[in-house]
Amino acid sequence: MDYTQELSKAVNELRRITGVTLDVSADTPEEAKQALAQIRCLCTAYKEKYNKADFLQSLMTGGIPAYDIHERAARLHITPEERRVLFLLEFRSADETVNEILKNLFPSQTKTYLVPIAEHTIAILRPLRSGESAEDVHHIARTIVDTLNMEALAQLHLSFSSVIDTLADLPEAFRETSLALKVGKLFYSEQTVFPYNELGIGRLIYQLPVSLCENFLKEIFGPDIPEEIDEETAATISRFFQNNLNIAETSRQLHMHRNTLIYRLEQIQKRTGLDLRLFEDAMTYKIATMVLNYLNAERNQ
Numbered sequence: 001m002d003y004t005q006e007l008s009k010a011v012n013e014l015r016r017i018t019g020v021t022l023d024v025s026a027d028t029p030e031e032a033k034q035a036l037a038q039i040r041c042l043c044t045a046y047k048e049k050y051n052k053a054d055f056l057q058s059l060m061t062g063g064i065p066a067y068d069i070h071e072r073a074a075r076l077h078i079t080p081e082e083r084r085v086l087f088l089l090e091f092r093s094a095d096e097t098v099n100e101i102l103k104n105l106f107p108s109q110t111k112t113y114l115v116p117i118a119e120h121t122i123a124i125l126r127p128l129r130s131g132e133s134a135e136d137v138h139h140i141a142r143t144i145v146d147t148l149n150m151e152a153l154a155q156l157h158l159s160f161s162s163v164i165d166t167l168a169d170l171p172e173a174f175r176e177t178s179l180a181l182k183v184g185k186l187f188y189s190e191q192t193v194f195p196y197n198e199l200g201i202g203r204l205i206y207q208l209p210v211s212l213c214e215n216f217l218k219e220i221f222g223p224d225i226p227e228e229i230d231e232e233t234a235a236t237i238s239r240f241f242q243n244n245l246n247i248a249e250t251s252r253q254l255h256m257h258r259n260t261l262i263y264r265l266e267q268i269q270k271r272t273g274l275d276l277r278l279f280e281d282a283m284t285y286k287i288a289t290m291v292l293n294y295l296n297a298e299r300n301q
Contacts, residue, residue: 003032060174087124088177
């Protein structure tokens with residue numbers, strides 16, 4: 001083996017991945033061989049410690065100071081200034097099949113980065129193409145969920161951030177998507193995709209003090225606040241709300257006699273004083289159940 005030639009290649013590789021130029025000389029083949037081994041160890045160590053996924057993960061979680069972002073991104077050949085969207089995926093369970101599908105959906109040449117966050121959580125940082133709109137981003141999110149559901153039988157929730165213009169905005173985007181996942185799963189469990197800018201009243205409730213929530217619930221349910229709404233009642237009321245308080249349509253979809261549905265609504269009225277057939281009372285009850293879910297989540301934590 002021509003150790004001198006291999007040494008030159010290793011030095012060039014070190015410069016490529018780190019940006020550091022070394023002037024290495026060896027008088028004998030043995031010295032060249034030893035220097036080659038050392039430089040290759042440096043290259044391997046640098047790749048392991050400073051790969052793109054690790055860099056982006058550290059950046060998301062606030063582990064990299066702002067003044068260091070551009071220099072480290074340049075070393076890793078990541079464009080600092082580019083319009084991007086962050087997707088955050090949380091799985092009930094994930095395996096290599098999920099990773100392979102995501103790699104097929106987002107090949108490396110698209111400059112999309114897959115970043116493992118935790119055992120069942122993956123972030124996807126994707127550049128926005130010219131002309132892509134918020135509607136396109138929502139479609140991409142839906143495609144990710146549907147593809148993983150169909151091809152990997154994976155159950156997941158996904159949130160995505162607002163558009164960021166620079167890597168310096170990535171920590172805030174990560175906070176956005178993390179919040180959207182928490183709020184979405186808590187208040188909109190029937191959905192799987194949660195845009196950060198479409199969290200509705202759930203965003204407001206999530207930031208209310210617990211004491212204020214308890215006082216509000218006491219106004220609705222009295223001193224004995226229920227731990228939860230029973231599943232059958234919750235499903236019935238949810239369908240009733242989805243049908244815009246239409247008793248006939250709700251009864252038909254639930255295969256329930258009209259009088260049975262009315263009886264259940266009257267039982268809620270006796271318990272809370274709210275007639276869910278009236279819009280204002282229905283809205284109050286909807287908010288109360290969301291606040292109840294929030295309190296239960298806080299207690300469990």
